Amino acid sequence: MFSSHDTTLPFKNLIRVDKVSLKGPGVLILTGPSSCGKGQVADAICRLLSVNPRNHLSMGEILRQTVGLARAGQLPSLMNDKLSRHFRQALGDPNDSHLLKKVSLHVPMMERYFQGPITVDSVTAFQWLEYCTFNGLLIPDFWTETLIEYHIGRLVGANPDGTFILDGYPRTVEAAQHLIHYLRSINLPVLKVLHLSISREEMLRRAMNRGREDDEMDALISRFEFYVEKVHPSVDYLKEVLGSDSIALIDAHQPVYMKNQQGEPVLDVKKSIMRICMSTLRALGVPRIVIADLIENYQVQF
Secondary structure, three states: OOOOOOOOOOOOOOOOOOOOOOOOOEEEEEEOOOOOOHHHHHHHHHHHOOOOHHHEEEHHHHHHHHHHHHHOOOOOHHHHHHHHHHHHHHHOOOOOOHHHHHHHHHHHHHHHHHOOOOOOOOOOHHHHHHHHHOOOOOOOHHHHHHHHHHHHHHHHHHOOOOEEEEEOOOOOHHHHHHHHHHHHHOOOOEEEEEEEEOOHHHHHHHHHHHOOOOOOHHHHHHHHHHHHHHHHHHHHHHHHHHOHHHEEEEEOOOOOEEEOOOOOEEEOHHHHHHHHHHHHHHHOOOOHHHHHHHHHHHHHHO
């Protein structure tokens, strides 16, 4: 029989943690190959760590929204003029013919994509942006830099002390250099870089299952090659500038299977996502006992 002062009594945790938050202000960067689950992880982080969903900036979504606004003629005039002017200047730059050669090379494919005649002289900035976005080609750094400054600046202006999630950016060393310079200029620190990792085969399998408009096989393969050649070096650059403790490699392929009525293994998407979320929370320094409470509360809402 135990006395009330007996220190051998079994420990029972009587504290439940339902809500925690990131220390802000600052930016949490999510990077990795296409289809690695950045969007799902970002959504989960918003719920688990009390981040306003409006503070989640997805570069892929920003590009698709920009294309949609340009198609509808609703892009802000200042941004339209700035990006259009830069595109025409870059095409005609006698000291750098890289863009001219690239656009010229893709004119035949652009004619098939837009189902009409296209020439180097007639192609618009936003036709090129749309073609690049939906065919896995590199968007010019000047454009992504302009768009990311606009969106971060707008959010910081509305909530200077907020925490923000930057999903899918930067994608090149040059963009990473610009981002660090810009964030320092507005005194916004990088809280952590979460590098989500999956294999090429897993990326292709996931992308083909989701059936998005820009998920053609050639474009998908091009995106993974781009990740290896460009995105990975940008993470290495961030590690050099921010320090290795600021970078966390997350295994984004942690499948959990359940058996269906026929006894066949079927992927349990919910539990698989939860495993990745748990790895993410540990990388952010959340204690395991707190993670258990957060995940339990999140699963009720999921």
